[in-house]
Every structure is written in C-alpha cells, then in structure tokens.
Amino acid sequence: MGDPSDRADAIGATSRYLTRGGRPWLPVMGEFHYSRYPAAEWREELAKVRAGGVTMVATYVFWIYHEEERGVVDWSGDRDLRRFVTECADVGLDVVVRIGPWGHGECRNGGFPDWVQHAGLRTRTDDPAYLAIVRPWFAQIAAQLTGLDRAWGGPIVGIQLENELYDQPDHLLTLKRLAREVGLDAPLWTATGWGHAQLPPDEVLPLFGGYSEAAWDSAHDGWPQQARAHYFFGPGRDDDSIGADLRTTPSPVDGDEAHLMRYPFATCELGGGMYTSYHRRPVVEPDDIAALALVKLGSGSAWQGYYMYHGGSMKIGRRSTLQESHATGYPNDCPLVTYDFQAPLGEYGQFRESWARLRMQHLWLADHGAALAPMTLSMPDDAPTDTADRSTLRWAVRSDGHCGYLFVNNHQPVETLPDHHDVQFGVALAGREIVVPAQPVTVASGAYFVWPLRRPIGEVTLVSATAQPVCDIVVDGVPTAVLVQTGGIGVELTFDGEEIGSVDGTGTAVHDGQDVRVTGLQPGTGCRVRVTSRTGGVADILILDERSARQLTRGRCWGTDRLVVSAxxxxxxxxxxxxxxxxxxxxxxxxxxxxxxxxxxxxxxxxxxxxxxAAPVPAQVRSLSPAGPAREPVIDPVSGNASAPTDDNFAAAAVYEVPIPPEVLDHADETLLRVDWTGDVGRAYIGDTLVADHFWYGSTWEIGLRRFRDLLRDQPLRLHLLPLRRDAPVYLSPQVRPTDHVAGQVLQLRSASFVPVSRVTVKPAAR
Structure with missing residues (x-):
C-alpha cells in the first residue's frame, strides 16, 4: 500500500490516518458517475465539485454501460472514462476508480451485463469461468487509464475492488492480482467494509458509510433504526444496514470492530442525500447531511467520502432499462432515469443548500485537515450508549493532547432533540482544564458545531472559542483566522494571557486569571479582533455570522488569496x-x-x-387526457415491497403537453422545467423518448432542458402523471404526505415554469 517512499508527494497510510508528502492528509471525496452525466458538461460540473471543497472524485465503472452486448465495448461520449479522469485532473481533483466488476449503485444487476448475470457462472467468486471474463474487462479499463496513474503523474490515487462483498476475502485478493496484471495500479486499494465484511488483511483499506435515511428499508412510517447511530459520536464504523437487503447471511451479533483499529477510519459513502425507491421516498434535509458529516469527523474520520455528491441520470440501454428493479431480482424498484439522490449538486447540476453547508466544513478541512487527521477521539464519561437516548447532549473531543477540537451535535432527522440549557464543557489539554464557555449557554435544538481548543494563530494561542473555524488566510502579512458564530451562541474568545501584549477591535477584553477573554462581539463582515503578542507579532480573528459563512468561499483572485461572500x-x-x-x-x-x-x-x-x-417564465401547459383511477397496489412477493408502475399502467396517466419556446432553447446555459405537482409517478417524454421520471416525494420536479435541445426543437415535451392512492403502501416523509385526496386518490398539477440558470464571470481584467 502506498507510493514509493522517494516520491516527493508520496501517498501512504498509517493505522490512524493517510499521509501525503510526509504529512497527515485528510481527503474529501465526492461520488460523481461520469456515465450518468453528459460529457459536454463534465468540466463545468467538476469545477462545482471542486468549489464545494471536495478534493477527490470517486466514480463507478458500470460494466453494463460499456458492454451491454458481449464483445461490443463502448467508451465513447458519456462513457469516456479516460476523458472524465483527465478532466478531473485538469480541475485539480484526485480520482478513485470503483472498478467492480460488481458495483451496485442502484444499477441493473449491480452493473453486470445481462449476458454475465445469466451465463450460469458463480459470479463474485474465484470460479475460473468467471475470472476468464473479468480479466479482459479489467484489461479494457486499464487501457482507458493508461498513463493516468500516479507513476505517470496522473490523478488516480485509489482503486476500489468490488462493492459490498462481505464473505469472499480471497476473491478480493484475486481481483487485486488480476487488476495489477493488466496494468491497473494505485497507492490506495480499497474495499467496502460494512456488514462486518471479511477482508484480506493489509491488502485493502476498509471504507465505511452512513446514511440519514434508507430507501432500501421497508415502507414503515418511522425513521430507520440504524440511521440513529450516525448522529452519535463514538468509535464505531460499521453500518450493517447498508447492503443488508442483498446479503444472504446475517452480520455477527457482537459487532466486534477491534480488528479495524489497524486501519484509519475512512469513509466512501456518507449520505450526501438519498435516492427514492418506489416504496420508500424520504426527504433528506441539508442539516441531516451536514450534521452527519460533522459527527463522523468528531468520531475520528480521516477520510470524508460522500455518496452521492453529484446526482445524475441513468441511461436507457439498447436491450433494457438499466435501473435496479424487482424484475431483476432486487428488493427495490428505482426510477428508470433519475438518480438525483437529493445530492449537494443535483441531477442537472443544481446547487443545493447542502452544498453550501458542507463547503463550510470543507474549507476548514482544507486548512486544518492535516492537524485533525492524527488526533484521537475522547468521549465524556456520560456519553450516551443507547441510540434511543434523546436527552443526553452529544459531544466529543479530538486532540493530540496539546490542542484539539470540541464537537457538539444536537441535531437528528425526524426525531427532534431538545434544547440543552446551562451548558459548559470541561476538557483537559496540555496540563490544564479548559472550561468553555466561561458562562453557561444554551445549545439549541438542531445545533451542531465544532470549536477550536488551544489553536495557534501566528504567535498567540487561541485557548478556546465558542465559534467554528472556517479557514485561514494571510492578509498583508497578518495571519488571519476566520471563525463563524454557530447555534446562536454568543462568541467568546479566550487567549493565553502570557502571550498577549494587546487586544484591539470589536468586543471587550478582560484579563481573567491566566487568560485574556474577549466577549461582547457582534459577528458579521465587520467583526475583527486584532491580537498583538508580547514580542510584537500580530494576528487577526474574523468572526462571521452564519449566513455570511454559508455564502463564503475563498481562493486566489485579483492577485491574492481572498474571501468571497456571494448570496x-x-x-x-x-x-x-x-x-x-x-x-x-x-x-x-x-x-x-x-x-x-x-x-x-x-x-x-x-x-x-x-x-x-431572469425571472421564471410560466409554461403553457395543455391537458391532453385526464387520469384514470389509481392502480391497485402490486407487492413484490420476494421483498414484500410495493412495485413501481409498469409501462402498461401509464395508459391511465394524465397527459399534459408543454411546448418549449424557442428562446428557452436558444439560452446558452441551462434552463430547468420546474413542475409543481402531487401524485405517484411522473414520466417526461419527447416524442417516444423517455427523458426523465420522478417518484413524487414532496419536492418540485426539475428537468434540465439543455441536453435535450435538439429533440425539443421539433416537438413538445409531454408529462405523463399517475395519481397516488390514499392507502398506497409507500413511505413519504410526514411533512409532505398529502391530505387532500379526492375519491381516495390525489393528482394535482399546480404549475410548470421555465427557470433559466445563468452564469456571470467577474474577471480581474474588468477592474
């Protein structure tokens, strides 16, 4: 494992963290499936990914997308893996290639072509007949990636073998050997470790995940039990609910994770959202995503990996649709096309609020990840051990014994947590107890944050702050720490009094024993505290309000490193x-x-x-035919889950025609068709071509039109909408479940509009 040690930026791994160039390294990885997005738009979308603070892209190579028919291999257009990896490198992103050969990703047969699935082979084993077809497939991937590995200065830092394979460690070794024999190589080899997977020791890094919801769970009305664990701090890594719908043997009851302590805590599937299966369609809120990510960092994560970070659209194959379905033996029926995943960047590149909230964490990791990565986890004596506990405040510390970070989470989905009053935290660091804040505060319901402990800024030490670190910059030679107020808690800065010469700026500074404490601050774009050390060194602390911090990015522009705030x-x-x-x-x-x-x-x-x-423009929608009665529920006999409507069921759909004005098609950037409706399932057609679909789950349905310009110039778009039965055996989040059924069903098309998405580039030359 790892690069040759003489390489200047060598990548390696220890039992606690990754390294790069001899320093601890905490990468941020986001999943983006090249084959589910138009190649012409990859560069723009990868720039958005990078701007969100992601440093590494993971992507599946779905075999069925490339060799649906045996011997007919297609790497062109949206399937051009080489071009995608090259464009990742061009925008400064590392790459982890998930080569399978079985991948899942809600893909038909887990990504196996039908001819593999039905060949009578013992797939996902060392069956010689199976390996005989895997080897040439791996050789195809290797040919696409020639010259893009680290040995040639390329961006590929990792290769994932298989996915969710929990009982075949020898087969994983065989796959690694085959991959290397055909020319695939990377410093990091990984495998998913959930479900108490049996992995070959020291040959792969086990990667883990955690989701706020589970579209593979049943249609019960509650929150999935396993999801609760991801909102509690602790050393546990495994989530045996991921992939449990496909495992044939149960996970060990004791859940012993002692063997995992040899490896860094690394993730590849922190839920960036959740897909909608037909029978379970949860709403995932931005805070659900960001709080879960922060809890993993507080619990020891040394590699943040999101699935999905960017949504996409499933292809329609030459022989079949390519989604997971009951018809192919899966327990979940997925949409035919959409794989939006409620991700930080949507199916058509839409920016979601979760993108901004995660970016605030990622800006911090860009500057502090190397310090955080080696730090170990400490838990308070009264830390909750029961995931049903909603009364104990959840907090933890990561530190190296000298400095560290205090993490607090008082948010979880569905089951609201209470306010906690009169809160102070006591942390022993560097031979003293730090009590923060000096006066008790209220940690409000829904708050989640990280506070610095004994953080050096220039020549002074910030002993504690009731504000979250965002990033560091240097302005006119002055080191500047940017913090943000969180949870409505008043900001208090405490400095080591032995180091301080003077404190200037907003707020009131008081010498309190061995410390200098600054209070009375009003966070915002004008809040700065300037500290001068006894030896004359100067350091600045900017304290932003939460709104400004969520609108903040940083980068080099107009000749220097700057903070940029944009609504x-x-x-x-x-x-x-x-x-x-x-x-x-x-x-x-x-x-x-x-x-x-x-x-x-x-x-x-x-x-x-x-x-x-430009303001949204109302679409002129014409009704072509009304809906018939909602269909009777169909239950899959194997899984017990409700099945999605078939093509035949859409004979009873309401049909609407939406003409597309020429000016919409001539718009250089994206235009979204936003459909505000309530019902069961919708499909969008241009002529006979299915271009989008939607399992209604409470949100508006957005369809990007840019990629369909040529089709739309000659024909309108049609919406086919099915009504939802009052007693449909599907889960909908309680806040969106409709109550206005008519005759036991509901179907409403309230409006449709065109929403232009424009871009303005503010160039230095303009000044």
Whole structure:
C-alpha cells in the first residue's frame, strides 16, 4: 500500500490516518458517475465539485454501460472514462476508480451485463469461468487509464475492488492480482467494509458509510433504526444496514470492530442525500447531511467520502432499462432515469443548500485537515450508549493532547432533540482544564458545531472559542483566522494571557486569571479582533455570522488569496469569480477589498457584478387526457415491497403537453422545467423518448432542458402523471404526505415554469 517512499508527494497510510508528502492528509471525496452525466458538461460540473471543497472524485465503472452486448465495448461520449479522469485532473481533483466488476449503485444487476448475470457462472467468486471474463474487462479499463496513474503523474490515487462483498476475502485478493496484471495500479486499494465484511488483511483499506435515511428499508412510517447511530459520536464504523437487503447471511451479533483499529477510519459513502425507491421516498434535509458529516469527523474520520455528491441520470440501454428493479431480482424498484439522490449538486447540476453547508466544513478541512487527521477521539464519561437516548447532549473531543477540537451535535432527522440549557464543557489539554464557555449557554435544538481548543494563530494561542473555524488566510502579512458564530451562541474568545501584549477591535477584553477573554462581539463582515503578542507579532480573528459563512468561499483572485461572500453560488476559477444565477442587483463581498477605499461592508469591499437573472417564465401547459383511477397496489412477493408502475399502467396517466419556446432553447446555459405537482409517478417524454421520471416525494420536479435541445426543437415535451392512492403502501416523509385526496386518490398539477440558470464571470481584467 502506498507510493514509493522517494516520491516527493508520496501517498501512504498509517493505522490512524493517510499521509501525503510526509504529512497527515485528510481527503474529501465526492461520488460523481461520469456515465450518468453528459460529457459536454463534465468540466463545468467538476469545477462545482471542486468549489464545494471536495478534493477527490470517486466514480463507478458500470460494466453494463460499456458492454451491454458481449464483445461490443463502448467508451465513447458519456462513457469516456479516460476523458472524465483527465478532466478531473485538469480541475485539480484526485480520482478513485470503483472498478467492480460488481458495483451496485442502484444499477441493473449491480452493473453486470445481462449476458454475465445469466451465463450460469458463480459470479463474485474465484470460479475460473468467471475470472476468464473479468480479466479482459479489467484489461479494457486499464487501457482507458493508461498513463493516468500516479507513476505517470496522473490523478488516480485509489482503486476500489468490488462493492459490498462481505464473505469472499480471497476473491478480493484475486481481483487485486488480476487488476495489477493488466496494468491497473494505485497507492490506495480499497474495499467496502460494512456488514462486518471479511477482508484480506493489509491488502485493502476498509471504507465505511452512513446514511440519514434508507430507501432500501421497508415502507414503515418511522425513521430507520440504524440511521440513529450516525448522529452519535463514538468509535464505531460499521453500518450493517447498508447492503443488508442483498446479503444472504446475517452480520455477527457482537459487532466486534477491534480488528479495524489497524486501519484509519475512512469513509466512501456518507449520505450526501438519498435516492427514492418506489416504496420508500424520504426527504433528506441539508442539516441531516451536514450534521452527519460533522459527527463522523468528531468520531475520528480521516477520510470524508460522500455518496452521492453529484446526482445524475441513468441511461436507457439498447436491450433494457438499466435501473435496479424487482424484475431483476432486487428488493427495490428505482426510477428508470433519475438518480438525483437529493445530492449537494443535483441531477442537472443544481446547487443545493447542502452544498453550501458542507463547503463550510470543507474549507476548514482544507486548512486544518492535516492537524485533525492524527488526533484521537475522547468521549465524556456520560456519553450516551443507547441510540434511543434523546436527552443526553452529544459531544466529543479530538486532540493530540496539546490542542484539539470540541464537537457538539444536537441535531437528528425526524426525531427532534431538545434544547440543552446551562451548558459548559470541561476538557483537559496540555496540563490544564479548559472550561468553555466561561458562562453557561444554551445549545439549541438542531445545533451542531465544532470549536477550536488551544489553536495557534501566528504567535498567540487561541485557548478556546465558542465559534467554528472556517479557514485561514494571510492578509498583508497578518495571519488571519476566520471563525463563524454557530447555534446562536454568543462568541467568546479566550487567549493565553502570557502571550498577549494587546487586544484591539470589536468586543471587550478582560484579563481573567491566566487568560485574556474577549466577549461582547457582534459577528458579521465587520467583526475583527486584532491580537498583538508580547514580542510584537500580530494576528487577526474574523468572526462571521452564519449566513455570511454559508455564502463564503475563498481562493486566489485579483492577485491574492481572498474571501468571497456571494448570496448566489460562487466559484473562484482561473478566469475569475463565476457566480450562478445572480439577480440583476447582485453583489459580491471581498476580503481583503481590492482597495482600502472599497471597504463599504464592514471589513469587506462590496462590488456590483452585473447579474442577469431572469425571472421564471410560466409554461403553457395543455391537458391532453385526464387520469384514470389509481392502480391497485402490486407487492413484490420476494421483498414484500410495493412495485413501481409498469409501462402498461401509464395508459391511465394524465397527459399534459408543454411546448418549449424557442428562446428557452436558444439560452446558452441551462434552463430547468420546474413542475409543481402531487401524485405517484411522473414520466417526461419527447416524442417516444423517455427523458426523465420522478417518484413524487414532496419536492418540485426539475428537468434540465439543455441536453435535450435538439429533440425539443421539433416537438413538445409531454408529462405523463399517475395519481397516488390514499392507502398506497409507500413511505413519504410526514411533512409532505398529502391530505387532500379526492375519491381516495390525489393528482394535482399546480404549475410548470421555465427557470433559466445563468452564469456571470467577474474577471480581474474588468477592474
């Protein structure tokens, strides 16, 4: 495992963390399936991924997408793996290739072509006949990736073998040997470890996951039991519910994880959202995603990996649809096309609020990940051990004995947690007890945050702060720590008094024993505390409010490292600051400002950017036929789950025609058709071509039109909508479940509109 030690930026692994260039390394990985997104748009989408603070992309190579018919192998267009990996490198992203040959990913046969699935082989074993077809398939992948591995300076840092294979350690070794023999190689070899998987010792890194919901669970009305564990701090890594719907033997009852302590705590499937199966369609909120991610960091994660980070669309094959379904022996019926996953970046590249909330964590990891990675977990004596406990405040510390971070989580989905009053935390570090804050506070329901402990900033030590670290920059030679107020808790900064010469800026500084404590701060773009050490060194601390921090990105623009605050999603690129769909009066804030005279928003400069957001345009929808009665439920006899409607069932669908105005098709950027409706299942057609579908789960249905321009120039789009029965055996989140049924069913198409998505690039040359 690992690069040759003489390589300047050698990648390796210890029992607690990864290393790169001889330093601890905490990568942030986001799943993005190249074959489920138009190749023409990869570069733009990868730039969004990178701007979200992701440093590494994971992607499945679905065999069925490339060799649906035996001997007919297709690496062209959206299936061009080589081009995708190259474009990842071009935008500065590392790559982990999940080569299978079985992958899952809600793909038909787990990614096996039908000719493999039905060949009578003992697949996913060392059956010689099976290996005889796997080897040439691996050789095909290797040919695509020639020259893109680390030995040639390429971006491929990891290869995942198989997926969710829990009882064939020797087969994983065989796959690794085959992959190497045909030319595949990487410093990191991984395998999924959930379900108490039996893995070959020291040959692969076990990677884990955790989801806030589970579309593979039953249609019961409650929250999946296993999901609760992911909102509690602790050393546990395994989630045996992932893949449990496909395992034929149960996981060990004792769940002993002692053998995992040899490996760093690494993840590849922290839920960036959740897909919708027909029988279970949960809503995943942005806080559900961000709180889970923070809990994993607080629990010891040394590799943050999200599934999915970017949604996509499943292909329609030449011989069949390519989704997971009851018809192919899976317990879950998935949509034919959509794989949006409620991800931080959606099926058509939509920015979700979870993108911004995770970005705030990722900005911190970019500057502090190397310090956090080696730190070990400490738990309070009264830490809850029962995942049904909703009364004990959940917190933990990661530290190296000298400095560290205090993590708090008071959020979980579905089952609201209470406020906690009169809270203080006591942490022993560097031979003293740190009590934070000095006066008790209330940790509100829904709050989750991380606070620094004994953090060096220039020549001074920030002993504690009741504010979350965001990032570090240097402004005119002054080291500057950027923090954000969290949970409505008043910000208190405590410095080591022996180091402090003076404290200036907003707030009130008081010498309190051995410390200097600053209170009375008003977080925002004008809140700065300047600390001068006894030897004359200067350090700044900026304290932002939560809204500004969620709108914050940083990067090198106009000749220096800057903070950029934008209400619309913004990316710092080589060309300038790209802002998505800004209104006509849009502005960005920059720190440091371009000129001292520009400081008009606290410490930040405020700059108009010439936004050109167009208002949504109502679509002219024409009803072609009304819906018939909702169909009788169909239950899969094997899984016991409700089955999705078939093509024949859509004969009873309401049909609507949506003409697409020429100006929508001439728009250079994306235009979304936003459909506000309630019902069961919707499909969108252009002519006879199915282009999108939707299991209704409470959200509006968005369809990106850019990729269908050529089809839409000659024909309208049609919506086929099925009504939802009142007693349909499907799970819907309680807050969205309809109550306005008519004659035992509901189908409403309230509106449809065209929503332009524009981009404005603010270039340095414009100044």
């Amino acid at each position: 619309a999603p913004a990316l710092v690129t080589d060309d300038g600051v790209v802002v998505y769909t800004p209104p006509a009066d849009a502005e960005i804030l920059l720190y440091p400002p371009l000129s001292p005279a520009d400081t008009t928003d606290g410490l930040f400069g405020r700059y108009a950017i010439g936004g050109r957001q």
